[in-house]
Structure formats: C-alpha cells, structure tokens
Amino acid sequence: MKRMDNPIYKVVIVGASGFTGSELARLLVHHPAVEIMMITSETHTGKPFSDLHPQFYGILDMELVSASAVENSKPDIIFLALPHGISMDFVAKWEPLGAKIIDLSGDFRLSSPEVYENWYEKNHSYPQGFKNAIYGLPELNADQIKDANLVANPGCYPTASILALSPLFARNKIQKGSVVIDAKSGLTGAGIKANATTHFSNVNENFKAYSIGSHRHTVEIEEQLSTLSQNKVTLQFTPHLLPIDRGILVTAYASVTEEMNQEKLDKIYHEFYQDKQFIRLRKSPPGVKDVRGSHFCDICPVWDARTQRVIVVSVIDNLLKGAASQAVHNMNLMLGLSESTGLSQIPLKP
Ligand SMILES: NC(=O)C1=CN([C@@H]2O[C@H](COP(=O)(O)OP(=O)(O)OC[C@H]3O[C@@H](n4cnc5c(N)ncnc54)[C@H](OP(=O)(O)O)[C@@H]3O)[C@@H](O)[C@H]2O)C=CC1
Numbered sequence: 343m344k345r346m347d348n349p350i351y352k353v354v355i356v357g358a359s360g361f362t363g364s365e366l367a368r369l370l371v372h373h374p375a376v377e378i379m380m381i382t383s384e385t386h387t388g389k390p391f392s393d394l395h396p397q398f399y400g401i402l403d404m405e406l407v408s409a410s411a412v413e414n415s416k417p418d419i420i421f422l423a424l425p426h427g428i429s430m431d432f433v434a435k436w437e438p439l440g441a442k443i444i445d446l447s448g449d450f451r452l453s454s455p456e457v458y459e460n461w462y463e464k465n466h467s468y469p470q471g472f473k474n475a476i477y478g479l480p481e482l483n484a485d486q487i488k489d490a491n492l493v494a495n496p497g498c499y500p501t502a503s504i505l506a507l508s509p510l511f512a513r514n515k516i517q518k519g520s521v522v523i524d525a526k527s528g529l530t531g532a533g534i535k536a537n538a539t540t541h542f543s544n545v546n547e548n549f550k551a552y553s554i555g556s557h558r559h560t561v562e563i564e565e566q567l568s569t570l571s572q573n574k575v576t577l578q579f580t581p582h583l584l585p586i587d588r589g590i591l592v593t594a595y596a597s598v599t600e601e602m603n604q605e606k607l608d609k610i611y612h613e614f615y616q617d618k619q620f621i622r623l624r625k626s627p628p629g630v631k632d633v634r635g636s637h638f639c640d641i642c643p644v645w646d647a648r649t650q651r652v653i654v655v656s657v658i659d660n661l662l663k664g665a666a667s668q669a670v671h672n673m674n675l676m677l678g679l680s681e682s683t684g685l686s687q688i689p690l691k692p
C-alpha cells in the first residue's frame with residue numbers, strides 16, 4: 343500500500359528484462375514513496391513484464407516499452423540496469439532531462455575515462471559524465487550521494503570486498519601490498535543471457551577461478567580503498583564462479599601495521615559500522631544463504647594469531663546489496679527518504 347501522505351516519485355527501470363531490472367521491480371513495486379511509471383526492454387517491447395518474469399503475474403503485468411519512450415515521460419528517477427558500454431550513451435542522452443540517474447553498470451564507477459578504457463578495454467563515449475558521478479556505496483559516501491544527480495552503483499564483488507576491508511583501511515591499519523581477496527559469486531552475477539561459461543554442464547558440480555589478475559573489479563576496489571586510506575592501494579583479487587543462483591562470499595586476507603588481537607579487531611569493526619543498519623557483524627563465518635534476498639552485508643573479522651594476519655569473511659546477495667537494493671538505498675538517499683525505506687526484507691532461508 344502506497345502512503346498517500348508522502349510524495350510519490352515516478353521511476354523508470356531501463357533494462358527491466360534482465361536480472362537486476364527484475365529485482366528492482368520487486369523492491370519498487372511495494373516501495374511506499376515511488377510508482378513504477380515505465381519499464382523498458384528492446385528485445386521484448388510490447389510484452390507484459392509478467393510474461394518474462396512470471397513471479398510478477400497479477401502484480402506487475404505492465405507492458406515493456408522501448409527505452410526511447412523515456413524522453414517524453416518526465417520521470418524523477420531513472421535506473422539503468424544495462425550492460426557496461428551501453429549505459430554511458432543513455433546517461434549522455436538523458437542527463438538534460440533533469441531526472442536523477444542511478445546506473446547499475448560499471449560505466450562511471452572509476453576515477454577517469456582513462457582508467458576505464460584501460461580496464462574495460464573499450465572507449466568511453468561520455469567522459470564528461472565522470473565529473474558528476476558519485477560512487478554509490480552508502481556506508482562510505484552517504485553525504486555525497488544525497489546531493490548527486492548521477493550515481494554509479496558499485497559492482498557486486500567490490501561491494502562485498504570494500505565493506506569487508508573498509509574499517510581497517512579507514513584507520514590505516516593495513517600493511518602495504520599485503521591484501522589478497524578471494525571471491526566467489528553465484529551465476530546470476532553474469533546476467534540473464536546464457537553463454538558457454540554459464541552453460542549448465544560447465545557450472546553444475548563445478549567450481550573455478552576466472553580473470554586471474556585482470557578482473558575489472560580489481561581497480562574498482564583499489565580505487566575506493568585508496569580514497570578511504572589516502573594511500574595508493576594495490577591488491578590481489580581472484581573471482582570464482584559458484585554453482586548457485588545468487589550470493590557472493592569474499593574471504594579477504596591482510597597483514598596489519600600494529601599489534602592486534604581479536605578484541606581490538608572487533609572494536610575497530612564495531613566502531614566503524616555502529617550506525618550502519620545493513621551491516622551485520624558476525625561472530626562466526628556467515629554463509630550466502632544468511633543474506634539471500636536481503637540488503638544485508640554480513641561480515642566476520644577474525645584475527646589469526648598464528649600467522650599474524652587478519653581474515654575477513656563477508657557475504658552479500660549479488661542481485662540485492664550487490665546491485666538492486668543498493669540502487670534503492672541510493673535512491674532513498676537522493677530523495678531525502680529514510681535510508682531503509684522499502685529495504686526491510688528478511689533473508690530467504692532455507
Ligand atoms: N547481475 C549482477 O549480480 C550484477 C550486475 N551488475 C550490473 O548491472 C547491469 C545489469 O546487470 P544484469 O541485470 O545482471 O544484466 P542482464 O544481462 O540480466 O540484463 C541487462 C538488460 O539490458 C538490456 N540491454 C542490453 N543491451 C541493450 C541495449 N543496447 N539497449 C537497451 N537495453 C539493452 C537487456 O534487455 P533487452 O534485451 O530486453 O533490451 C537486458 O535484459 C550490468 O551492467 C551489470 O554488470 C552490477 C552488480 C551485480
């Protein structure tokens with residue numbers, strides 16, 4: 343039920359036929375301060391949304407329209423749930439419309455077009471966009487997000503990795519060059535289109551690393567942790583593909599710059615996240631099902647006295663805290679709403 347005493351903001355989901363687009367719809371359909379005014383797809387224009395995503399049958403049967411219809415629609419918020427390399431053209435075209443734009447792709451997450459072109463190995467068609475884009479990780483950037491007109495929603499692996507290590511980097515407790523991030527993602531991280539890598543028989547009962555030493559999320563994590571610590575951070579990041587639908591589990595390893603013990607480590611994490619309602623600090627290592635379907639990031643920092651290293655485990659749902667619910671959190675901040683509006687889902691377990 344929409345609250346009629348609140349303004350109802352009009353939102354558009356561009357790329358609603360995909361995984362993050364459909365998760366955005368699931369969150370926004372019951373969000374008390376917004377109305378979904380338009381959902382777009384180029385491939386499925388004219389079809390009811392619930393034909394593509396039958397979980398919405400009788401709930402959101404609205405027809406998908408071409409993205410070109412956005413120009414005449416005067417939305418307040420535009421979510422771009424599009425592949426990187428595609429979003430940038432829509433941002434360039436639609437910034438003058440005056441709507442606030444939340445881009446779920448990687449097109450504006452990095453510090454400059456040059457860094458983007460280096461890691462994404464393609465030209466950037468709208469370098470001017472970098473000037474206005476704010477990195478949309480609410481736990482670190484809430485104040486800037488509130489005033490932003492263009493938010494670059496973080497990548498899924500970077501969300502889990504940055505949140506796992508931020509308390510230590512913010513206090514400059516990490517020894518230079520010591521960080522190793524071992525990350526595992528469920529298959530929906532690869533988007534809705536099947537390919538050889540995501541073919542059932544290549545994934546089922548299988549488990550493998552990919553993009554070793556070269557994944558584009560490496561630089562996204564490095565840049566954010568460098569900004570936080572005001573020191574240039576270089577780290578190793580290795581993603582793996584898990585034979586599950588959704589969920590990311592990160593295990594991060596690091597050496598520290600001063601004497602440490604478990605109590606001290608816990609204190610650092612509790613102080614850093616004390617007012618962050620979607621971060622849950624855990625005493626035992628969390629599993630991906632502990633956060634599935636929710637906006638939570640569960641984190642368990644452990645001091646390994648034998649090796650004198652920190653081991654931090656963090657889990658998120660890649661489609662939610664790693665994408666759609668993070669985008670809604672950003673929207674709440676941009677509209678001056680309570681941060682948790684529409685984000686109170688309890689994780690789905692078993
Ligand atoms: N999946 C995840 O866990 C995460 C994804 N992201 C990012 O979010 C974005 C969306 O991801 P996801 O939902 O998984 O992707 P999907 O592949 O599931 O969906 C992307 C949608 O974009 C639309 N699209 C593709 N090309 C074009 C085009 N040229 N013009 C207009 N629309 C187009 C497609 O719709 P149609 O063909 O119907 O037009 C498609 O449904 C990506 O940038 C991704 O990297 C970020 C964090 C996590």
Ligand SMILES: CC(=O)N[C@@H](CCC(=O)OP(=O)(O)O)C(=O)O
Nearest residue numbers: 447448497498499527528531532
């Ligand atoms: C499992 C899987 O394939 N994951 C994707 C990352 C998903 C994501 O967040 O990608 P963007 O930065 O493009 O938004 C990958 O490794 O490319």
